């Protein structure tokens with residue numbers, strides 16, 4: 001194999017690795033963001049459950065004070081009723097007491113619902129707290145790993161970039177210019193030609209004349225996709 005092909009293949013290996021590493025690097029910020037969002041969603045869920053828990057607590061206290069007020073009122077009505085002489089007035093008073101007792105019953109039904117809700121909230125809060133604690137350290141670890149990966153990838157890219165000049169120096173400048181033009185499309189600039197004359201990049205058949213040139217290992221381009229061609233051995 002002629003030296004220009006060997007050198008360009010070595011350069012292409014380096015450049016394709018750099019391209020892939022850049023792609024990997026590009027994905028990292030979104031991966032970190034996703035992890036941070038997951039953590040913040042759990043945090044929001046936790047604080048919403050806490051607020052709901054506090055609100056239910058206040059609602060229970062309110063219902064309790066309403067019941068206490070009504071009980072005081074009933075006591076007052078009962079005291080007043082003992083002083084009443086007229087039967088009709090006494091009956092009216094009893095009816096008022098009955099109405100107040102119904103109100104208590106309503107409040108008690110409300111309280112039962114609130115107790116259920118309180119129970120539910122407490123259970124949910126416990127669960128989310130557990131989930132959050134486990135998730136917190138796990139996510140921090142994953143983010144640290146991604147940051148570490150990012151520095152490793154950057155270091156490797158730098159090493160690869162540093163290894164390029166000696167490889168470039170071995171290639172004719174006109175060929176190198178064409179190579180650089182092709183690599184800008186972020187795909188391999190060199191394509192293999194098999195014995196039947198099919199280009200490994202575009203999968204189309206090259207002309208017999210191009211095939212003859214390729215066999216001579218001359219600098220030649222695919223008729224269809226303009227890749228630099230070399231013969232598969």
Ligand SMILES: [Zn+2]
Pocket residue numbers: 191199200201202203204222223224225226227
């Ligand atoms: Zn081609």
